[in-house]
Amino acid sequence: MILDATTIPSGSVLNADICIVGAGAAGITLALALMDSGLDVVLLESGGPNAEKDTQALYQGTVPDARMHSEPDRYRERRMGGSTTIWGGRCMPLDPIDFEPRGYIAHSGWPIGLDDLMPYYPRANHLCEAGDYAYTAETAFHHPIRPMIEGFDGTAFTTNTLERFSAPTDFGRRYAERLRHAPVRVIQHANLCRLDNAPAGASRDAGKEGAGKEGAGNSGHGNAAVGPAHVRTLSGTAFMVQARAYVLATGGLETARLLLASPGTSGRGLGNGNDVVGRYYMCHIAGTIGTVDLSRAASVWHGYEVSDEGVYCRRRLALTPEAQRRLQAGNFIARLHHPRIPDPGHGSSVLSALYLARPVIPYEYAKRLYGDTPGTFGLWLKHLGNVVKGMPQAVAFMWHLLTQRKLADRKFPSIIVHPRNRRYSLDFHAEQEPNADSRVMLGTGTDALGVPRVHVDWRYTARDVATIQVALAELARELRASGVGSFEYDPAMVEMEMTRYGAYGGHHIGTARMGRDPRDSVVDTDCRVHEASNLFVAGAAVFPTSGQANPTLTIVALALRLAGHLRQVYATGATGAGSCVQGQAAARHPPQGNSAQSDTAMETTKI
Numbered sequence: 201m202i203l204d205a206t207t208i209p210s211g212s213v214l215n216a217d218i219c220i221v222g223a224g225a226a227g228i229t230l231a232l233a234l235m236d237s238g239l240d241v242v243l244l245e246s247g248g249p250n251a252e253k254d255t256q257a258l259y260q261g262t263v264p265d266a267r268m269h270s271e272p273d274r275y276r277e278r279r280m281g282g283s284t285t286i287w288g289g290r291c292m293p294l295d296p297i298d299f300e301p302r303g304y305i306a307h308s309g310w311p312i313g314l315d316d317l318m319p320y321y322p323r324a325n326h327l328c329e330a331g332d333y334a335y336t337a338e339t340a341f342h343h344p345i346r347p348m349i350e351g352f353d354g355t356a357f358t359t360n361t362l363e364r365f366s367a368p369t370d371f372g373r374r375y376a377e378r379l380r381h382a383p384v385r386v387i388q389h390a391n392l393c394r395l396d397n398a399p400a401g402a403s404r405d406a407g408k409e410g411a412g413k414e415g416a417g418n419s420g421h422g423n424a425a426v427g428p429a430h431v432r433t434l435s436g437t438a439f440m441v442q443a444r445a446y447v448l449a450t451g452g453l454e455t456a457r458l459l460l461a462s463p464g465t466s467g468r469g470l471g472n473g474n475d476v477v478g479r480y481y482m483c484h485i486a487g488t489i490g491t492v493d494l495s496r497a498a499s500v501w502h503g504y505e506v507s508d509e510g511v512y513c514r515r516r517l518a519l520t521p522e523a524q525r526r527l528q529a530g531n532f533i534a535r536l537h538h539p540r541i542p543d544p545g546h547g548s549s550v551l552s553a554l555y556l557a558r559p560v561i562p563y564e565y566a567k568r569l570y571g572d573t574p575g576t577f578g579l580w581l582k583h584l585g586n587v588v589k590g591m592p593q594a595v596a597f598m599w600h601l602l603t604q605r606k607l608a609d610r611k612f613p614s615i616i617v618h619p620r621n622r623r624y625s626l627d628f629h630a631e632q633e634p635n636a637d638s639r640v641m642l643g644t645g646t647d648a649l650g651v652p653r654v655h656v657d658w659r660y661t662a663r664d665v666a667t668i669q670v671a672l673a674e675l676a677r678e679l680r681a682s683g684v685g686s687f688e689y690d691p692a693m694v695e696m697e698m699t700r701y702g703a704y705g706g707h708h709i710g711t712a713r714m715g716r717d718p719r720d721s722v723v724d725t726d727c728r729v730h731e732a733s734n735l736f737v738a739g740a741a742v743f744p745t746s747g748q749a750n751p752t753l754t755i756v757a758l759a760l761r762l763a764g765h766l767r768q769v770y771a772t773g774a775t776g777a778g779s780c781v782q783g784q785a786a787a788r789h790p791p792q793g794n795s796a797q798s799d800t801a802m803e804t805t806k807i
Contacts, residue, residue, distance in 0.1 A: 201631040203389035205433045212439040216242040219443035221392045226738035226759040227449035230372045233763035235382045244390040247279030247577040260645045261654035267274040268702040275706035281372020289368025291753040292328040295522040304528035307446040307634035311716045317676035324756035330364040331511035350498040356523035365512040365613045395462045398425035407517020423733040449738040452708025456640040457654045471729040475599035478640040480710040482632040482746045483703035490689025494622040497684040502614040503537035509739045530631035531748035537627035538617040544582035549590025550597040633663040658703045
């Protein structure tokens with residue numbers, strides 16, 4: 201059932217077993233996975249099905265330098281589906297090395313391993329509509345594919361690992377109908393403002409199972425239950441949700457804000473007795489640099505291949521785990537890329553057509569395509585000249601863009617340019633080292649609901665710079681040694697290039713990190729907040745390290761794993777029916793008789 205919070209009488213108290221906050225990839229995955237559990241689930245979403253200016257404004261906050269980190273209301277969508285409404289669809293799992301403690305990467309190591317996520321990754325792949333769980337060229341294709349760089353035989357870099365691309369799937373639109381007919385109450389325009397501490401002596405199931413858990417009691421603030429949740433709408437409706445357990449699935453920035461805005465037992469923020477909430481904030485380190493000349497290679501293919509089930513896949517140059525350890529570098533991948541678009545000297549009618557389309561390109565993509573280069577009339581004329589000279593190619597490209605991206609259900613993922621001279625720039629994407637001084641805090645102002653706004657102070661480390669430096673140098677050495685080409689770049693420009701666009705987009709990671717010790721982590725291996733017996737976090741906020749992979753697939757896998765834990769702890773004695781104390785029947789959901797669209801159906805979702 202999908203309801204609107206404005207229809208719920210002010211002063212109501214809604215009862216539930218599980219209250220999930222945030223209907224993005226994590227929150228919707230949890231709701232789908234719990235549909236047939238017998239648990240009474242409420243899913244609160246701040247927005248509605250479409251973008252709304254006033255709701256989006258609740259994400260506004262401050263940053264020290266907008267060139268280094270975009271303002272907090274960018275790259276995030278406060279509506280049904282969350283940021284899956286604007287993502288590019290890139291899917292890949294974390295690598296085994298990402299979970300390991302590495303002496304050269306500060307604060308590295310997860311308290312769980314890749315084996316703990318492997319049972320959930322295939323189902324996550326289907327939910328993301330990225331096809332089969334096959335992330336190497338050898339396993340993904342049952343037909344021969346052309347080599348990425350024929351003749352390249354590196355030992356530090358491989359070319360056989362893949363990125364798979366979702367449709368891209370907007371979780372809000374894709375799963376709205378299933379949620380509408382599910383025994384779950386989805387309440388839109390419902391904004392969580394704070395979580396209270398439960399009254400002394402209040403009983404919570406998780407308190408029983410959490411008392412003996414790792415690190416329990418080490419925080420010095422106990423494992424108190426939380427609740428109720430205070431919810432408000434922008435139109436003035438206010439009500440509470442009293443649940444046996446709460447899950448924050450609101451993204452890395454908002455999760456930190458909500459925890460810090462709720463006092464908790466320490467008075468410093470919920471789960472923040474040791475001043476860890478909001479710290480260790482990571483994105484990814486990314487940039488474009490140099491010139492890769494592959495004119496001596498027998499053939500080059502840096503575009504997309506289509507798997508047997510119709511999914512776009514792309515290979516990368518990936519730094520091997522052995523090379524990472526030898527070089528003491530973080531995880532790193534690179535892609536062959538087109539020249540910088542704003543420079544008309546590339547002579548490409550396709551890239552110049554993209555430059556002329558700049559006014560209609562969404563911010564999230566424009567920053568990466570154009571950077572901070574100001575548009576001028578002179579540049580516009582030069583790009584127009586490129587388009588006129590190469591009109592047939594430009595027309596063919598625009599037709600491809602219209603038919604294969606704009607009008608296609610499964611969209612062509614990105615712009616691919618095949619230069620005749622086989623000269624490319626190099627696009628890199630790398631792990632960021634966790635850093636306690638890189639953090640999300642509460643700012644000085646408040647939003648329209650009275651909640652403190654967020655202040656984001658993103659920072660990178662010398663290790664981040666070193667990762668890029670040694671990886672680029674190793675790639676240049678291997679290309680030269682293979683005899684297929686060369687990679688020329690200015691080592692002195694590495695730090696400038698990796699910060700040209702600042703923190704990478706919408707990857708907000710690590711602000712409620714997972715660990716066994718409450719002194720340096722916020723949640724345990726079950727994603728339960730150390731200081732609260734019935735509060736959980738879903739999403740990239742719990743990642744202790746970022747790896748090189750875009751986070752969405754792992755977010756969904758972790759949400760599926762959390763759903764299994766919630767079933768185990770809370771399904772016994774589930775209330776099984778929604779109720780509204782001091783409210784009306786509009787807040788109730790229908791009898792739970794539609795289990796056909798449950799976890800089993802989810803597991804067999806087809807492309």
